[in-house]
Amino acid sequence: xxxxxxxxxxxxxxxxxxxxxxxxxxxxxxxxxxxxxxxxxxxxxxxxxxxxxxxxxxxxxxxxxxxxxxxxxxxxxxxxxxxxxxxxxxxxxxxxxxxxxxxxxxxxxxxxxxxxxxxxxxxxxxxxxxxxxxxxxxxxxxxxxxxxxxxxxxxxxxxxxxxxxxxxxxxxxxxxxxxxxxxxxxxxxxxxxxxxxxxxxxxxxxxxxxxxxxxxxxxxxxxxxxxxxxxxxxxxxxxxxxxxxxxxxxxxxxxxxxxxxxxxxxxxxxxxxxxxxxxxxxxxxxxxxxxxxxxxxxxxxxxxxxxxxxxxxxxxxxxxxxxxxxxxxxxxxxxxxxxxxxxxxxxxxxxxxxxxxxxxxxxxxxxxxxxxxxxxxxxxx
Amino acid sequence: xxxxxxxxxxxxxxxxxxxxxxxxxxxxxxxxxxxxxxxxxxxxxxxxxxxxxxxxxxxxxxxxxxxxxxxxxxxxxxxxxxxxxxxxxxxxxxxxxxxxxxxxxxxxxxxxxxxxxxxxxxxxxxxxxxxxxxxxxxxxxxxxxxxxxxxxxxxxxxxxxxxxxxxxxxxxxxxxxxxxxxxxxxxxxxxxxxxxxxxxxxxxxxxxxxxxxxxxxxxxxxxxxxxxxxxxxxxxxxxxxxxxxxxxxxxxxxxxxxxxxxxxxxxxxxxxxxxxxxxxxxxxxxx
Numbered sequence: 219x220x221x222x223x224x225x226x227x228x229x230x231x232x233x234x235x236x237x238x239x240x241x242x243x244x245x246x247x248x249x250x251x252x253x254x255x256x257x258x259x260x261x262x263x264x265x266x267x268x269x270x271x272x273x274x275x276x277x278x279x280x281x282x283x284x285x286x287x288x289x290x291x292x293x294x295x296x297x298x299x300x301x302x303x304x305x306x307x308x309x310x311x312x313x314x315x316x317x318x319x320x321x322x323x324x325x326x327x328x329x330x331x332x333x334x335x336x337x338x339x340x341x342x343x344x345x346x347x348x349x350x351x352x353x354x355x356x357x358x359x360x361x362x363x364x365x366x367x368x369x370x371x372x373x374x375x376x377x378x379x380x381x382x383x384x385x386x387x388x389x390x391x392x393x394x395x396x397x398x399x400x401x402x403x404x405x406x407x408x409x410x411x412x413x414x415x416x417x418x419x420x421x422x423x424x425x426x427x428x429x430x431x432x433x434x435x436x437x438x439x440x441x442x443x444x445x446x447x448x449x450x451x452x453x454x455x456x457x458x459x460x461x462x463x464x465x466x467x468x469x470x471x472x473x474x475x476x477x478x479x480x481x482x483x484x485x486x487x488x489x490x491x492x493x494x495x496x497x498x499x500x501x502x503x504x505x506x507x508x509x510x511x512x513x514x515x516x517x518x519x520x521x522x523x524x525x526x527x528x529x530x531x532x533x534x535x536x537x538x539x540x541x542x543x544x545x546x547x548x549x550x551x552x553x554x555x556x557x558x559x560x561x562x563x564x565x566x567x568x569x570x571x572x573x574x575x576x577x578x579x580x581x582x583x584x585x586x587x588x589x590x591x592x593x594x595x596x597x598x599x
Numbered sequence: 600x601x602x603x604x605x606x607x608x609x610x611x612x613x614x615x616x617x618x619x620x621x622x623x624x625x626x627x628x629x630x631x632x633x634x635x636x637x638x639x640x641x642x643x644x645x646x647x648x649x650x651x652x653x654x655x656x657x658x659x660x661x662x663x664x665x666x667x668x669x670x671x672x673x674x675x676x677x678x679x680x681x682x683x684x685x686x687x688x689x690x691x692x693x694x695x696x697x698x699x700x701x702x703x704x705x706x707x708x709x710x711x712x713x714x715x716x717x718x719x720x721x722x723x724x725x726x727x728x729x730x731x732x733x734x735x736x737x738x739x740x741x742x743x744x745x746x747x748x749x750x751x752x753x754x755x756x757x758x759x760x761x762x763x764x765x766x767x768x769x770x771x772x773x774x775x776x777x778x779x780x781x782x783x784x785x786x787x788x789x790x791x792x793x794x795x796x797x798x799x800x801x802x803x804x805x806x807x808x809x810x811x812x813x814x815x816x817x818x819x820x821x822x823x824x825x826x827x828x829x830x831x832x833x834x835x836x837x838x839x840x841x842x843x844x845x846x847x848x849x850x851x852x853x854x855x856x857x858x859x860x861x862x863x864x865x866x867x868x869x870x871x872x873x874x875x876x877x878x879x880x881x882x883x884x885x886x
Contacts, residue, residue: 229886263677267681268680269884270885288685289683292683296677298674298677298678300674303673303675304606305673306613311609316678318601318602319684
């Protein structure tokens with residue numbers, strides 16, 4: 219069990235981790251999720267004792283990392299973002315070294331420990347290869363095998379799948395899934411689908427703050443519940459707007475384009491309700507022919523972007539990003555993001571632009587593009 | 600500590616550096632030994648060692664340059680620092696590995712006086728005392744290099760800085776003769792040192808007033824000393840320079856004066872720099 223209490227890490231004036239507290243229970247896979255520079259690696263480095271916290275405490279299995287570093291560190295196997303491999307050693311030499319470093323004694327126990335770790339990570343046939351000559355995927359496996367030596371209770375993996383090809387990613391993910399059966403695993407990632415596929419618990423970090431926490435289902439349910447309808451109708455801005463606003467349950471109406479009488483707009487609906495029929499009927503009743511009508515659901519990527527961007531905006535702005543009470547999902551998320559700037563009920567039209575910026579734009583982009591952009595981002599890393 | 604020692608020692612001989620260091624030191628000792636002792640038939644082995652002490656300045660920084668700089672560049676220090684191993688064990692493991700490499704040519708040189716004794720009488724005590732001095736001065740150089748290596752992640756900077764520091768120590772006697780005349784020079788040097796120290800303190804505390812206060816107090820003390828007891832300044836200055844003369848006790852050993860104060864001097868230099876290395880590693884966690 220890991221308890222992190224009010225952890226803060228500053229680099230000069232820059233606050234990399236800002237008052238994070240969470241508890242990691244035994245036997246689960248935890249995912250730290252956040253964009254680049256959110257403070258994931260720093261958090262992990264502090265937990266493992268590589269860096270010292272500016273303030274706050276970390277206790278691992280009851281051992282404080284600062285006061286009893288030896289006991290605390292022996293509970294952890296840590297794979298940093300860049301695997302700490304000595305490239306002039308063979309796989310076996312390296313694993314022997316790490317096992318000895320972790321105090322696995324005697325030599326027979328070391329050999330057995332290496333045997334097991336290599337078996338789990340599929341390195342049996344690589345023992346005599348120089349690490350320098352291994353591919354990135356195998357290096358990652360060597361790094362993971364090294365974390366398993368000495369049988370630590372907790373395994374911490376910092377972005378274990380970065381830079382791997384898709385097949386390797388899937389292999390490493392299934393390996394992590396396996397590890398979760400015998401160890402407590404904490405991994406960090408900026409890839410949502412990965413965290414969703416592997417983790418039992420997700421902690422979302424943005425700008426050094428813990429923004430949300432829960433199971434992937436909870437988060438998805440809570441955050442991605444809003445549907446967005448995009449439509450184009452004929453009949454002039456005012457008539458169309460009047461018709462759309464007459465539909466109960468539609469909020470956040472936004473004109474996206476106007477071409478003569480053709481008006482394109484998006485509107486949000488609450489979870490679970492499909493308002494396409496109602497909208498179509500309302501427009502027809504108002505004498506505005508519907509030219510197109512599609513329903514877009516928010517992908518997890520959108521939610522993630524929205525959530526981390528909301529944290530971004532909530533920090534400087536004191537206004538609540540969501541106001542009408544209909545957008546429960548976003549309001550819940552943002553109240554997590556910035557408790558100081560909780561949702562102010564019924565603020566009327568004045569804060570509508572804020573909500574459009576904070577929540578409206580992300581979903582209107584095509585799903586494919588958004589996730590593509592996210593993918594590009596991580597490739598560029 | 601044992602694991603780090605073994606890995607480190609092995610890696611010196613997986614690459615080139617271990618062999619180069621051993622070969623260079625042994626080659627130069629052999630060269631002077633052949634020329635002085637075998638060809639010229641002098642029983643004085645210590646002089647051969649003394650003649651090769653300059654080689655240490657070039658070779659030993661190559662041994663120590665990578666010890667921590669390389670770990671930091673490859674991020675393998677993350678493995679060491681997150682393992683259940685204390686910082687003292689890490690520093691000592693690495694230091695002893697370097698000592699072991701350096702000990703290879705020194706041990707090989709131990710045979711040389713024995714060979715000489717076949718041809719005549721040789722004072723074994725003075726020979727082996729000089730060899731011990733040679734080993735100690737090398738060990739001190741390695742400790743300095745290890746500390747400098749822990750400050751940077753660039754091996755070349757580490758090498759050059761170590762070389763520069765050792766060169767200053769090597770030449771300190773001739774530098775010192777420049778300063779013996781004139782208390783004013785000592786005063787100026789102390790002022791410069793004070794200014795640098797004040798700036799460093801100010802930066803560390805992130806406080807301008809603290810830095811200025813330190814400088815003002817120090818300057819007043821220096822001026823008073825300069826006016827009232829100018830000789831003190833010069834003496835203190837010379838003693839400080841003496842402490843930097845890393846090779847002086849070795850030269851005494853070579854000239855046949857084995858002193859325990861020399862041995863203790865080297866052991867303290869080693870302890871001080873290894874302690875500073877540990878502190879440098881510890882401090883990095885806080886930045």
